[in-house]
Amino acid sequence: xxxxxxxxxxxxxxxxxxxxxxxxxxxxxxxxxxxxxxxxxxxxxxxxxxxxxxxxxxxxxxxxxxxxxxxxxxxxxxxxxxxxxxxxxxxxxxxxxxxxxxxxxxxxxxxxxxxxxxxxxxxxxxxxxxxxxxxxxxxxxxxxxxxxxxxxxxxxxxxxxxxxxxxxxxxxxxxxxxxxxxxxxxxxxxxxxxxxxxxxxxxxxxxxxxxxxxxxxxxxxxxxxxxxxxxxxxxxxxxxxxxxxxxxxxxxxxxxxxxxxxxxxxxxxxxxxxxxxxxxxxxxxxxxxxxxxxxxxxxxxxxxxxxxxxxxxxxxxxxxxxxxxxxxxxxxxxxxxxxxxxxxxxxxxxxxxxxxxxxxxxxxxxxxxxxxxxxxxxxxxxxxxxxxxxxxxxxxxxxxxxxxxxxxxxxxxxxxxxxxxxxx
Numbered sequence: 001x002x003x004x005x006x007x008x009x010x011x012x013x014x015x016x017x018x019x020x021x022x023x024x025x026x027x028x029x030x031x032x033x034x035x036x037x038x039x040x041x042x043x044x045x046x047x048x049x050x051x052x053x054x055x056x057x058x059x060x061x062x063x064x065x066x067x068x069x070x071x072x073x074x075x076x077x078x079x080x081x082x083x084x085x086x087x088x089x090x091x092x093x094x095x096x097x098x099x100x101x102x103x104x105x106x107x108x109x110x111x112x113x114x115x116x117x118x119x120x121x122x123x124x125x126x127x128x129x130x131x132x133x134x135x136x137x138x139x140x141x142x143x144x145x146x147x148x149x150x151x152x153x154x155x156x157x158x159x160x161x162x163x164x165x166x167x168x169x170x171x172x173x174x175x176x177x178x179x180x181x182x183x184x185x186x187x188x189x190x191x192x193x194x195x196x197x198x199x200x201x202x203x204x205x206x207x208x209x210x211x212x213x214x215x216x217x218x219x220x221x222x223x224x225x226x227x228x229x230x231x232x233x234x235x236x237x238x239x240x241x242x243x244x245x246x247x248x249x250x251x252x253x254x255x256x257x258x259x260x261x262x263x264x265x266x267x268x269x270x271x272x273x274x275x276x277x278x279x280x281x282x283x284x285x286x287x288x289x290x291x292x293x294x295x296x297x298x299x300x301x302x303x304x305x306x307x308x309x310x311x312x313x314x315x316x317x318x319x320x321x322x323x324x325x326x327x328x329x330x331x332x333x334x335x336x337x338x339x340x341x342x343x344x345x346x347x348x349x350x351x352x353x354x355x356x357x358x359x360x361x362x363x364x365x366x367x368x369x370x371x372x373x374x375x376x377x378x379x380x381x382x383x384x385x386x387x388x389x390x391x392x393x394x395x396x397x398x399x400x401x402x403x404x405x406x407x408x409x410x411x412x413x414x415x416x417x418x419x420x421x422x423x424x
Contacts, residue, residue: 008047012369013350025375028417055087055376057357060302067096072307078117080395082422084327085411087376088119092152102144121147150177170225180212191279206234221249229253233278235288242297254300257333270401272320307397335409379413
């Protein structure tokens with residue numbers, strides 16, 4: 001089947017393209033990109049006034065299945081992802097059971113294929129049961145379909161084990177994604193400082209992230225291997241990673257829209273719906289994250305989509321679980337808080353949300369709008385302004401501080417493998 005996208009503004013970082021063009025899709029592949037294409041097709045989609053970017057790739061999310069289906073399932077999470085414009089997502093391994101074996105990993109992959117909405121590339125855990133004690137069989141897990149490795153929200157405390165994990169993953173051409181949290185200084189509900197003091201709760205010290213990030217940089221540099229740091233949130237983390245990259249260290253990292261959209265003050269407005277780990281930080285940290293995205297220190301924007309039930313989030317601040325949903329707001333939050341203010345342009349948004357994630361995950365047939373590449377595309381209106389309402393959320397959970405906020409940018413079509421999986 002041939003589908004023709006007409007008159008859309010094609011945004012492609014790899015070719016430095018930002019102009020009105022047509023895209024011809026033949027089955028699952030981009031066949032032709034050009035101006036005023038006069039070709040036969042089975043379906044024509046008028047994209048006038050819309051922008052087309054390579055399908056967004058979320059390197060870090062949580063689908064909760066198996067084990068916590070009351071929060072989210074592979075199906076509801078995938079539905080939320082395609083509504084937000086994501087064509088590929090990478091669920092973390094904090095499920096029950098943990099995907100520390102090929103058997104559990106295969107069940108996740110099979111369910112994603114049954115749902116058939118977006119590409120699901122699961123992470124394997126680093127250690128069995130995410131207990132931090134015994135490494136999984138890295139080669140077996142990669143052969144079974146693991147895109148990369150992480151113990152997600154449970155840091156690997158033992159440095160010898162983490163060193164071995166990073167080296168093993170690197171040898172296999174993949175990487176370990178490290179949740180950096182030094183447990184001895186990480187107790188607390190929100191960021192340490194004025195807001196925590198005002199609310200009378202214990203604060204999480206920024207050093208909790210920074211000490212562990214420093215360890216991963218050391219392991220990466222000393223052994224000349226690639227390590228990846230999850231969802232960075234502080235100025236010091238940005239500075240350390242920037243300095244390491246200047247020395248040629250093979251370190252990469254990611255951040256989330258909430259870290260450049262909000263500060264710790266949002267907890268006063270949204271309560272537990274603004275509680276996550278690492279926590280929202282100060283204005284100084286927020287500006288450092290923005291600068292890191294501008295200058296290439298930060299490689300990717302991820303959602304850390306973390307669904308929780310309303311009952312769980314209704315608990316008091318100190319006892320409510322960490323995490324917010326993010327699939328359906330990531331693009332708009334980025335346009336609203338990075339592109340519109342002039343911090344980055346649209347091509348660099350593509351670099352952070354499509355091109356770089358594809359490169360990091362070695363999804364070489366994605367991340368670009370180019371003849372011969374897989375037709376994974378996100379089609380959106382960059383100028384549509386609206387208030388994000390709870391009633392519009394398709395995720396099973398509704399825990400997000402973006403509710404009630406004015407956003408700009410709305411997905412109209414999400415095309416996965418040449419098929420329209422979401423349309424407005």
